[in-house]
Amino acid sequence: MKNKEIKNSHPFIIKNCMLTTIATGEKAESLRELRDKLMDIHPGSVYYHFWGGLLSPRFEEPEFNNDFAAWAYRALRDPVLAERLAMIDPTPFADIEDLRQEVIEVIEERLYETEIVPVVKPDEAFCFIRSQIVIFDTYRRLIEPKELASVVPTLSGGSIFYHFIDARRRTDERIDDFRAWLKGFGNTYNDLCDMLAAVDPYFTTLVELRKTLSKIFKTYFGEDEKA
Amino acid sequence: MKKLDLYTSIVGKDVIEELHQLAGLLKGRKVVHVNSTRKGGGVAEILRRLVPLMCELGIKTKWKVITGDDDFFKCTKSMHNALQGNPIDIPESLLRIYEKTNAQNAEVLRKELEEADIVFIHDPQPAPLIKFCPDRRGKWIWRCHIDISRPQRHIWKYLRNFVVDYDASIFSIVNFAQRLPHPLYIIPPSIDPLSEKNKDLDAKEVYSVYDGLGIDMGNPIILQVSRFDRFKDPVGVIQSYRLVKNFTPSAQLVLAGGPATDDPEGKVVLEEVKTAAGDNPNIHILLLPPESDRTINALQRGADIVLQKSIKEGFGLTVTETMWKGKPVIGGNTGGIRLQVINHHTGFLVNTPEGAALRARYLLHHPEKIKEMGYKAKEFVRANFLITRHLRDHLTLMISILYGVKERIEL
Numbered sequence: 140m141k142n143k144e145i146k147n148s149h150p151f152i153i154k155n156c157m158l159t160t161i162a163t164g165e166k167a168e169s170l171r172e173l174r175d176k177l178m179d180i181h182p183g184s185v186y187y188h189f190w191g192g193l194l195s196p197r198f199e200e201p202e203f204n205n206d207f208a209a210w211a212y213r214a215l216r217d218p219v220l221a222e223r224l225a226m227i228d229p230t231p232f233a234d235i236e237d238l239r240q241e242v243i244e245v246i247e248e249r250l251y252e253t254e255i256v257p258v259v260k261p262d263e264a265f266c267f268i269r270s271q272i273v274i275f276d277t278y279r280r281l282i283e284p285k286e287l288a289s290v291v292p293t294l295s296g297g298s299i300f301y302h303f304i305d306a307r308r309r310t311d312e313r314i315d316d317f318r319a320w321l322k323g324f325g326n327t328y329n330d331l332c333d334m335l336a337a338v339d340p341y342f343t344t345l346v347e348l349r350k351t352l353s354k355i356f357k358t359y360f361g362e363d364e365k366a
Numbered sequence: 367m368k369k370l371d372l373y374t375s376i377v378g379k380d381v382i383e384e385l386h387q388l389a390g391l392l393k394g395r396k397v398v399h400v401n402s403t404r405k406g407g408g409v410a411e412i413l414r415r416l417v418p419l420m421c422e423l424g425i426k427t428k429w430k431v432i433t434g435d436d437d438f439f440k441c442t443k444s445m446h447n448a449l450q451g452n453p454i455d456i457p458e459s460l461l462r463i464y465e466k467t468n469a470q471n472a473e474v475l476r477k478e479l480e481e482a483d484i485v486f487i488h489d490p491q492p493a494p495l496i497k498f499c500p501d502r503r504g505k506w507i508w509r510c511h512i513d514i515s516r517p518q519r520h521i522w523k524y525l526r527n528f529v530v531d532y533d534a535s536i537f538s539i540v541n542f543a544q545r546l547p548h549p550l551y552i553i554p555p556s557i558d559p560l561s562e563k564n565k566d567l568d569a570k571e572v573y574s575v576y577d578g579l580g581i582d583m584g585n586p587i588i589l590q591v592s593r594f595d596r597f598k599d600p601v602g603v604i605q606s607y608r609l610v611k612n613f614t615p616s617a618q619l620v621l622a623g624g625p626a627t628d629d630p631e632g633k634v635v636l637e638e639v640k641t642a643a644g645d646n647p648n649i650h651i652l653l654l655p656p657e658s659d660r661t662i663n664a665l666q667r668g669a670d671i672v673l674q675k676s677i678k679e680g681f682g683l684t685v686t687e688t689m690w691k692g693k694p695v696i697g698g699n700t701g702g703i704r705l706q707v708i709n710h711h712t713g714f715l716v717n718t719p720e721g722a723a724l725r726a727r728y729l730l731h732h733p734e735k736i737k738e739m740g741y742k743a744k745e746f747v748r749a750n751f752l753i754t755r756h757l758r759d760h761l762t763l764m765i766s767i768l769y770g771v772k773e774r775i776e777l
Contacts, residue, residue, distance in 0.1 A: 155387065160551070161771075162543035261516060266540040271771065275391065275777045295381070
């Protein structure tokens with residue numbers, strides 16, 4: 140049942156963001172070195188190598204979803220490790236340190252299994268990158284949730300990244316901004332929030348993500364109008 | 367109509383809106399770009415496009431070119447080669463000329479450089495300018511366009527003395543970044559889809575360009591467009607061509623290049639290429655003047671197979687240009703080519719003349735693959751390597767550096 144009585148007094152402020160990528164200067168030329176550097180590398184670097192690809196030059200059909208897995212496959216030529224690393228989904232990790240530990244554990248398991256630690260050519264070294272996020276206001280505001288149906292399809296990749304992915308790092312409940320805002324309307328949009336919660340933001344591209352979200356909002360509010 | 371609006375149909379309205387939003391935060395800022403040539407080479411090409419667009423967005427942007435004599439360019443060419451890994455020693459006397467030339471240029475440019483909010487210094491040629499502008503008030507950024515992943519250490523040590531004074535550096539790909547005591551930004555370069563070199567051409571014009579050059583479009587054409595530079599391996603391309611010709615006797619090779627005012631070595635390499643080609647009438651060596659963008663456009667559109675068989679490459683804008691024309695590229699497995707040629711998707715990465723020949727043979731016998739890979743190549747460039755993305759990265763970097771290099775900047 141949708142309760143129309145409760146109003147959220149805060150508009151949804153549409154922001155946009157850009158990532159600048161910054162080389163840390165840290166490189167790893169073997170799996171052991173990757174493990175060692177991972178222990179101390181800036182947390183922003185761990186975040187970048189899982190999520191940064193969505194806002195950086197990247198082929199739309201990547202074989203692997205994070206840079207560690209891609210490097211294991213292409214440079215170390217270790218498909219076993221690549222598959223295991225690729226299956227690490229960063230979405231449920233509330234803390235970047237937990238994610239870092241998970242990657243280190245997968246690498247250590249592989250180091251334990253293998254007798255020889257391969258070394259790559261210098262030009263194939265894993266280069267640790269960190270990112271810097273620049274966030275700015277687009278001066279677009281939403282008052283009514285139903286506006287999401289027409290506005291989300293027009294949002295830039297940066298806005299989708301900021302509100303649907305980056306939000307999980309900065310909201311108290313570790314959820315996207317759409318759900319955080321909709322919850323301000325009481326229980327009215329619980330069904331819609333459940334639909335948004337079911338969207339996997341990781342194994343996709345920002346273009347695909349925008350399509351998925353647009354479809355959800357259009358379907359939901361289309362039904363709402365008919366009712 | 368404003369120039370930026372012309373890109374809407376290519377990249378989408380949201381991308382152009384984003385540029386205006388970002389630029390709004392930089393309105394009225396003074397920016398100066400400095401390099402060493404106005405014509406020839408990728409850097410001049412990027413600046414020719416980027417600078418007017420920055421001006422249109424309300425950022426007061428100027429492009430200055432330093433001047434120097436033959437010895438200066440001989441020194442900077444050697445430095446370029448040494449930074450890309452060639453074992454070269456540069457005599458002390460040439461290094462003194464390098465510094466003196468920069469000091470002389472600083473006399474002319476000092477006022478504008480010291481007053482600017484942001485100064486972009488491109489490549490090693492003008493790098494010492496910073497030493498001669500002690501009262502600079504803005505942020506200085508060294509933009510390195512070349513592959514310095516494994517430089518000759520003594521030359522890098524020498525150049526580093528100048529670069530450490532900058533507030534930040536930019537490298538085209540992460541592997542090129544050297545340790546420096548300031549932020550090392552990564553920004554790939556770009557092409558302009560509306561330029562003479564990249565805009566759409568009709569088939570008639572393409573045919574007429576080939577016809578005018580005496581090349582028969584009725585037979586398969588293998589093309590490499592690049593300066594006559596050993597790092598581009600033009601002799602290796604001829605070797606590949608000879609291997610392909612064993613299986614496709616009608617194949618022709620076109621090597622198209624042009625002189626750049628800062629490249630004194632070009633003539634020597636051109637002679638080496640002519641010697642390697644011998645008197646084979648199916649090898650066409652074209653020395654094109656700097657204003658041949660439209661001709662290059664036609665050559666790329668009309669070729670069956672396009673190579674960029676570099677053994678060292680900063681980024682490889684000719685790869686981007688070719689991919690934008692919906693063609694896969696057979697590229698050397700090096701530098702920025704790796705960032706663009708996704709093996710088996712947007713082209714093939716190769717390590718030898720034999721490898722290039724193998725992939726050329728494959729594509730010549732699978733024209734449907736050329737179409738399929740070419741489509742992916744074009745879309746990849748649209749998303750990542752057009753000037754609108756490059757402009758966006760520059761604006762973001764400028765905001766980042768003016769507002770303080772923090773992990774999050776919320777404006």
